[in-house]
Amino acid sequence: MNEDYYTLTSYLHNTTITYPMEDYLEMIYRTKDTPITITSLSKNLNIKKSSCSKMISKLKNLGLINTNNGCITLTENGLKKSTHLYHRHQVLELFLKDLNKEEFKLEQVEKLEHFIDDVTLKNIESLIQSNNQSKQEQE
Numbered sequence: 001m002n003e004d005y006y007t008l009t010s011y012l013h014n015t016t017i018t019y020p021m022e023d024y025l026e027m028i029y030r031t032k033d034t035p036i037t038i039t040s041l042s043k044n045l046n047i048k049k050s051s052c053s054k055m056i057s058k059l060k061n062l063g064l065i066n067t068n069n070g071c072i073t074l075t076e077n078g079l080k081k082s083t084h085l086y087h088r089h090q091v092l093e094l095f096l097k098d099l100n101k102e103e104f105k106l107e108q109v110e111k112l113e114h115f116i117d118d119v120t121l122k123n124i125e126s127l128i129q130s131n132n133q134s135k136q137e138q139e
Contacts (some may be wrong), residue, residue, distance in 0.1 A: 017062070019114040022085050023056050025064060028074055029082035036072040088121055089113050095124050098131065 017025075027044050028036055042052035056072060059065045065080035074082055092113050097104045116124070 021059060022114060024059060025082040026085040028065065028072060028088060029086045032074060037070050041072065058100065068090065083129060088116060091121055091125050094128055
């Protein structure tokens with residue numbers, strides 16, 4: 001029996017930040033140049049304000065965000081994490097757009113981004129760069 005094998009559920013429960021938390025942090029990062037409130041965040045994520053409010057409390061307790069006068073801002077740790085999450089999203093989006101061409105669907109990025117580790121992400125980035133260099137050399 002392979003002792004390194006776990007079910008997906010086991011892997012999912014082995015993280016501090018959940019996938020929904022990642023989505024919130026990424027959206028906060030995307031809109032960080034404008035005032036972010038629970039109302040605006042819930043609209044951007046297409047969720048109920050009450051659900052958004054609960055998640056904001058959790059992110060605040062983890063020290064990833066601050067709230068002041070109804071505005072949500074990233075802490076230093078939150079900015080570091082959300083920058084990585086946004087970068088991961090961009091890399092996967094570029095990769096899938098190139099791979100799937102007109103069949104590209106943003107939904108795939110949203111699903112996949114939570115399951116890519118840093119080594120795989122770095123390798124995908126390298127592959128994108130290599131493909132871009134090859135295309136440039138062919139022109």
